Amino acid sequence: MTPRTLVSRCCLVAALLIPGTALAQGARLQLDHLNKLAEKATETVDVSADASMLKQAAGFLAKGSDTEKMHRLLDGITGIYVKSFEFDAPNAYTESDVEVIRKQVSGPGWSRVVSVREKRELTEIYFWREKDTSGGLVVISAEENELTIVNIVGRVDLASLGALGPMIPNLPGALNNAKRK
Protein backbone atom coordinates (compact mmCIF):
# COMPACT_ATOMS: atom_id res chain seq x y z
CA MET A 1 0.00 0.00 0.00
CA THR A 2 1.46 3.34 -1.06
CA PRO A 3 1.43 6.27 1.37
CA ARG A 4 -1.03 8.07 -0.90
CA THR A 5 -3.49 5.17 -0.81
CA LEU A 6 -3.10 4.95 2.95
CA VAL A 7 -3.87 8.65 3.41
CA SER A 8 -6.92 8.49 1.15
CA ARG A 9 -8.22 5.42 2.99
CA CYS A 10 -7.73 7.18 6.34
CA CYS A 11 -9.65 10.19 4.99
CA LEU A 12 -12.47 7.92 3.85
CA VAL A 13 -12.68 6.21 7.28
CA ALA A 14 -12.62 9.59 9.03
CA ALA A 15 -15.32 10.93 6.71
CA LEU A 16 -17.49 7.93 7.57
CA LEU A 17 -16.86 8.19 11.31
CA ILE A 18 -17.09 11.93 11.98
CA PRO A 19 -20.81 12.39 11.20
CA GLY A 20 -21.51 9.34 13.37
CA THR A 21 -19.76 10.82 16.40
CA ALA A 22 -21.34 14.21 15.81
CA LEU A 23 -24.78 12.61 15.79
CA ALA A 24 -23.95 10.46 18.79
CA GLN A 25 -23.23 13.61 20.79
CA GLY A 26 -26.79 14.79 20.02
CA ALA A 27 -28.57 15.75 23.20
CA ARG A 28 -25.44 15.43 25.34
CA LEU A 29 -24.17 18.83 26.46
CA GLN A 30 -20.67 19.88 27.36
CA LEU A 31 -20.83 20.93 31.02
CA ASP A 32 -17.17 20.71 32.02
CA HIS A 33 -16.80 24.50 32.18
CA LEU A 34 -18.95 24.45 35.33
CA ASN A 35 -16.53 22.27 37.27
CA LYS A 36 -14.67 25.35 38.49
CA LEU A 37 -17.78 26.39 40.46
CA ALA A 38 -17.34 23.43 42.83
CA GLU A 39 -14.58 25.37 44.61
CA LYS A 40 -16.98 28.19 45.51
CA ALA A 41 -20.00 26.02 46.22
CA THR A 42 -21.08 24.92 49.67
CA GLU A 43 -22.83 21.91 48.19
CA THR A 44 -22.10 20.23 44.88
CA VAL A 45 -23.86 17.42 43.06
CA ASP A 46 -22.08 16.00 40.05
CA VAL A 47 -23.72 12.95 38.56
CA SER A 48 -22.67 11.37 35.28
CA ALA A 49 -24.68 8.25 34.64
CA ASP A 50 -24.08 6.71 31.24
CA ALA A 51 -26.00 3.84 29.65
CA SER A 52 -24.06 1.11 31.45
CA MET A 53 -24.49 2.81 34.82
CA LEU A 54 -28.21 3.22 34.18
CA LYS A 55 -28.44 -0.46 33.31
CA GLN A 56 -26.66 -1.36 36.55
CA ALA A 57 -28.89 0.96 38.55
CA ALA A 58 -32.04 -0.40 36.91
CA GLY A 59 -30.99 -3.90 37.91
CA PHE A 60 -30.45 -2.74 41.48
CA LEU A 61 -33.74 -0.84 41.62
CA ALA A 62 -35.53 -3.95 40.41
CA LYS A 63 -35.02 -5.36 43.87
CA GLY A 64 -36.81 -2.40 45.42
CA SER A 65 -40.52 -1.83 45.78
CA ASP A 66 -42.93 -0.53 43.08
CA THR A 67 -40.46 0.94 40.68
CA GLU A 68 -42.15 -0.17 37.49
CA LYS A 69 -42.80 3.38 36.31
CA MET A 70 -39.22 4.30 37.02
CA HIS A 71 -38.08 1.33 34.99
CA ARG A 72 -40.25 2.39 32.08
CA LEU A 73 -38.80 5.88 32.36
CA LEU A 74 -35.22 4.63 32.54
CA ASP A 75 -35.80 2.26 29.65
CA GLY A 76 -35.52 4.94 26.98
CA ILE A 77 -32.79 6.96 28.71
CA THR A 78 -29.18 6.49 27.70
CA GLY A 79 -27.55 9.08 29.95
CA ILE A 80 -28.27 11.39 32.88
CA TYR A 81 -25.86 14.23 33.65
CA VAL A 82 -26.50 16.60 36.53
CA LYS A 83 -24.45 19.46 37.88
CA SER A 84 -25.85 21.36 40.81
CA PHE A 85 -24.12 23.98 42.94
CA GLU A 86 -25.35 25.76 46.04
CA PHE A 87 -23.57 28.88 47.20
CA ASP A 88 -23.42 30.87 50.41
CA ALA A 89 -23.54 34.21 48.64
CA PRO A 90 -25.08 35.46 45.37
CA ASN A 91 -23.06 36.14 42.19
CA ALA A 92 -20.91 33.06 42.65
CA TYR A 93 -21.52 32.09 39.04
CA THR A 94 -21.63 34.43 36.05
CA GLU A 95 -24.10 34.97 33.24
CA SER A 96 -21.57 33.56 30.83
CA ASP A 97 -21.54 30.24 32.72
CA VAL A 98 -25.23 29.91 31.85
CA GLU A 99 -24.85 31.40 28.38
CA VAL A 100 -22.38 28.68 27.38
CA ILE A 101 -25.15 26.15 28.00
CA ARG A 102 -27.88 28.22 26.37
CA LYS A 103 -25.69 28.56 23.29
CA GLN A 104 -25.43 24.78 23.04
CA VAL A 105 -29.20 24.40 23.13
CA SER A 106 -29.83 27.12 20.58
CA GLY A 107 -28.76 24.95 17.67
CA PRO A 108 -30.97 22.88 15.36
CA GLY A 109 -32.76 19.97 16.99
CA TRP A 110 -33.37 21.87 20.20
CA SER A 111 -36.60 23.57 21.15
CA ARG A 112 -37.43 25.54 24.28
CA VAL A 113 -40.61 24.41 25.97
CA VAL A 114 -40.44 26.39 29.21
CA SER A 115 -38.76 29.67 30.00
CA VAL A 116 -39.48 31.57 33.20
CA ARG A 117 -37.42 34.58 34.14
CA GLU A 118 -38.11 36.25 37.49
CA LYS A 119 -35.87 38.89 39.01
CA ARG A 120 -32.54 37.09 39.22
CA GLU A 121 -33.93 33.65 38.51
CA LEU A 122 -34.10 31.72 35.28
CA THR A 123 -35.78 28.38 34.66
CA GLU A 124 -35.72 26.86 31.21
CA ILE A 125 -36.52 23.46 29.77
CA TYR A 126 -35.30 22.46 26.33
CA PHE A 127 -36.15 19.38 24.31
CA TRP A 128 -33.97 17.69 21.78
CA ARG A 129 -35.91 15.98 19.03
CA GLU A 130 -34.65 13.30 16.70
CA LYS A 131 -37.06 13.09 13.78
CA ASP A 132 -40.37 13.09 15.64
CA THR A 133 -39.32 11.51 18.89
CA SER A 134 -37.80 13.07 21.99
CA GLY A 135 -34.10 12.42 22.17
CA GLY A 136 -33.28 14.27 25.36
CA LEU A 137 -33.85 17.31 27.51
CA VAL A 138 -32.03 20.02 29.38
CA VAL A 139 -33.24 21.83 32.49
CA ILE A 140 -31.49 25.06 33.42
CA SER A 141 -32.31 26.37 36.86
CA ALA A 142 -30.34 29.46 37.75
CA GLU A 143 -31.24 30.99 41.10
CA GLU A 144 -29.49 33.59 43.17
CA ASN A 145 -27.59 31.09 45.28
CA GLU A 146 -28.00 27.97 43.19
CA LEU A 147 -27.22 26.76 39.70
CA THR A 148 -28.53 23.42 38.47
CA ILE A 149 -28.19 21.88 35.03
CA VAL A 150 -29.94 18.60 34.24
CA ASN A 151 -29.14 16.93 30.94
CA ILE A 152 -30.99 13.74 30.09
CA VAL A 153 -30.13 11.89 26.88
CA GLY A 154 -32.65 9.52 25.35
CA ARG A 155 -36.39 9.19 25.18
CA VAL A 156 -37.85 11.26 28.03
CA ASP A 157 -41.41 11.76 29.11
CA LEU A 158 -41.53 15.14 30.82
CA ALA A 159 -44.82 14.48 32.60
CA SER A 160 -43.60 11.16 34.00
CA LEU A 161 -40.34 12.70 35.07
CA GLY A 162 -42.09 15.59 36.79
CA ALA A 163 -44.43 13.23 38.58
CA LEU A 164 -41.61 10.96 39.57
CA GLY A 165 -40.81 12.74 42.85
CA PRO A 166 -42.92 10.73 45.29
CA MET A 167 -42.13 7.49 43.47
CA ILE A 168 -38.39 7.77 43.78
CA PRO A 169 -37.26 5.18 46.29
CA ASN A 170 -35.42 6.48 49.28
CA LEU A 171 -32.16 4.69 48.86
CA PRO A 172 -30.05 5.10 51.99
CA GLY A 173 -27.76 8.01 51.49
CA ALA A 174 -29.10 8.84 48.05
CA LEU A 175 -29.32 12.52 48.82
CA ASN A 176 -26.72 12.83 51.49
CA ASN A 177 -23.83 10.66 50.47
CA ALA A 178 -23.90 10.11 46.74
CA LYS A 179 -21.94 13.06 45.43
CA ARG A 180 -23.17 15.90 47.51
CA LYS A 181 -20.23 17.51 49.19
Next chain:
Amino acid sequence: MSLEHELRRALSRKDPPGGFDDRVVSKIRAGETARMPIVRSRWSRWSRASLPLAASLMLAFGGSYYMHKQQERAAREQRAQTEQAARNVVLALQIASEKISAAQAKVEEITRHDPTNPR
Protein backbone atom coordinates in the same frame (compact mmCIF):
# COMPACT_ATOMS: atom_id res chain seq x y z
CA MET B 1 34.68 -70.19 103.14
CA SER B 2 33.93 -72.33 100.20
CA LEU B 3 32.00 -69.43 98.63
CA GLU B 4 35.01 -67.19 98.89
CA HIS B 5 37.13 -69.88 97.39
CA GLU B 6 34.69 -70.32 94.51
CA LEU B 7 34.68 -66.55 93.81
CA ARG B 8 38.44 -66.28 93.80
CA ARG B 9 38.67 -69.12 91.33
CA ALA B 10 35.99 -67.63 89.02
CA LEU B 11 37.47 -64.13 89.05
CA SER B 12 41.08 -65.20 88.78
CA ARG B 13 43.11 -63.68 85.91
CA LYS B 14 43.16 -65.63 82.71
CA ASP B 15 45.34 -65.01 79.65
CA PRO B 16 43.57 -64.66 76.26
CA PRO B 17 44.04 -67.46 73.74
CA GLY B 18 47.24 -67.39 71.76
CA GLY B 19 47.50 -64.82 68.92
CA PHE B 20 44.61 -62.70 70.22
CA ASP B 21 46.65 -59.48 70.15
CA ASP B 22 47.83 -60.11 66.60
CA ARG B 23 44.33 -60.81 65.33
CA VAL B 24 42.96 -57.57 66.87
CA VAL B 25 45.80 -55.47 65.47
CA SER B 26 45.48 -56.99 62.01
CA LYS B 27 41.73 -56.33 61.92
CA ILE B 28 42.26 -52.69 62.92
CA ARG B 29 44.84 -52.31 60.16
CA ALA B 30 42.45 -53.83 57.62
CA GLY B 31 39.95 -51.08 58.56
CA GLU B 32 37.22 -53.41 59.66
CA THR B 33 34.64 -51.94 61.91
CA ALA B 34 31.78 -53.39 63.74
CA ARG B 35 28.68 -53.47 61.57
CA MET B 36 25.43 -52.37 63.05
CA PRO B 37 22.26 -53.35 61.24
CA ILE B 38 20.31 -50.26 59.88
CA VAL B 39 16.69 -50.48 60.85
CA ARG B 40 14.27 -48.21 59.00
CA SER B 41 10.96 -47.86 60.67
CA ARG B 42 7.69 -47.79 58.69
CA TRP B 43 6.97 -44.37 60.16
CA SER B 44 10.07 -42.82 58.64
CA ARG B 45 9.12 -44.17 55.22
CA TRP B 46 5.57 -42.74 55.54
CA SER B 47 6.80 -39.44 56.79
CA ARG B 48 9.06 -39.11 53.80
CA ALA B 49 6.15 -39.63 51.43
CA SER B 50 3.58 -37.63 53.36
CA LEU B 51 5.57 -34.43 53.73
CA PRO B 52 5.45 -33.41 50.06
CA LEU B 53 1.85 -34.61 49.90
CA ALA B 54 0.87 -32.42 52.86
CA ALA B 55 2.73 -29.50 51.37
CA SER B 56 0.91 -29.96 48.05
CA LEU B 57 -2.45 -30.23 49.77
CA MET B 58 -1.75 -27.13 51.82
CA LEU B 59 -0.76 -25.28 48.68
CA ALA B 60 -3.89 -26.43 46.85
CA PHE B 61 -6.22 -25.52 49.74
CA GLY B 62 -4.43 -22.23 50.32
CA GLY B 63 -4.67 -21.39 46.62
CA SER B 64 -8.37 -22.20 46.37
CA TYR B 65 -9.09 -20.26 49.59
CA TYR B 66 -7.20 -17.26 48.20
CA MET B 67 -9.11 -17.50 44.90
CA HIS B 68 -12.41 -17.76 46.77
CA LYS B 69 -11.56 -14.69 48.85
CA GLN B 70 -10.55 -12.76 45.74
CA GLN B 71 -13.85 -13.66 44.05
CA GLU B 72 -15.76 -12.62 47.17
CA ARG B 73 -13.92 -9.30 47.22
CA ALA B 74 -14.58 -8.69 43.52
CA ALA B 75 -18.28 -9.47 44.02
CA ARG B 76 -18.41 -7.10 47.01
CA GLU B 77 -16.75 -4.35 45.00
CA GLN B 78 -19.11 -4.94 42.09
CA ARG B 79 -22.11 -4.70 44.43
CA ALA B 80 -20.78 -1.50 45.99
CA GLN B 81 -20.33 -0.03 42.49
CA THR B 82 -23.87 -1.00 41.53
CA GLU B 83 -25.25 0.53 44.72
CA GLN B 84 -23.32 3.72 44.07
CA ALA B 85 -24.58 3.83 40.48
CA ALA B 86 -28.15 3.35 41.68
CA ARG B 87 -27.73 6.12 44.28
CA ASN B 88 -26.34 8.47 41.65
CA VAL B 89 -29.17 7.73 39.22
CA VAL B 90 -31.79 8.18 41.94
CA LEU B 91 -30.18 11.43 43.01
CA ALA B 92 -30.09 12.67 39.41
CA LEU B 93 -33.75 11.73 38.92
CA GLN B 94 -34.69 13.42 42.18
CA ILE B 95 -33.04 16.66 41.12
CA ALA B 96 -34.50 16.45 37.59
CA SER B 97 -37.97 15.76 38.95
CA GLU B 98 -37.66 18.55 41.53
CA LYS B 99 -36.59 21.11 38.95
CA ILE B 100 -39.22 20.09 36.38
CA SER B 101 -41.96 20.21 39.03
CA ALA B 102 -40.75 23.67 40.08
CA ALA B 103 -40.80 24.84 36.46
CA GLN B 104 -44.30 23.42 35.98
CA ALA B 105 -45.48 25.17 39.15
CA LYS B 106 -44.03 28.46 37.97
CA VAL B 107 -45.72 28.10 34.56
CA GLU B 108 -49.04 27.27 36.25
CA GLU B 109 -48.72 30.27 38.54
CA ILE B 110 -47.98 32.61 35.64
CA THR B 111 -50.90 31.18 33.63
CA ARG B 112 -53.23 31.64 36.63
CA HIS B 113 -52.31 35.29 36.98
CA ASP B 114 -52.37 35.97 33.26
CA PRO B 115 -55.37 38.24 32.51
CA THR B 116 -55.55 36.89 28.95
CA ASN B 117 -56.05 33.39 30.36
CA PRO B 118 -59.78 32.52 29.81
CA ARG B 119 -59.88 30.37 33.00
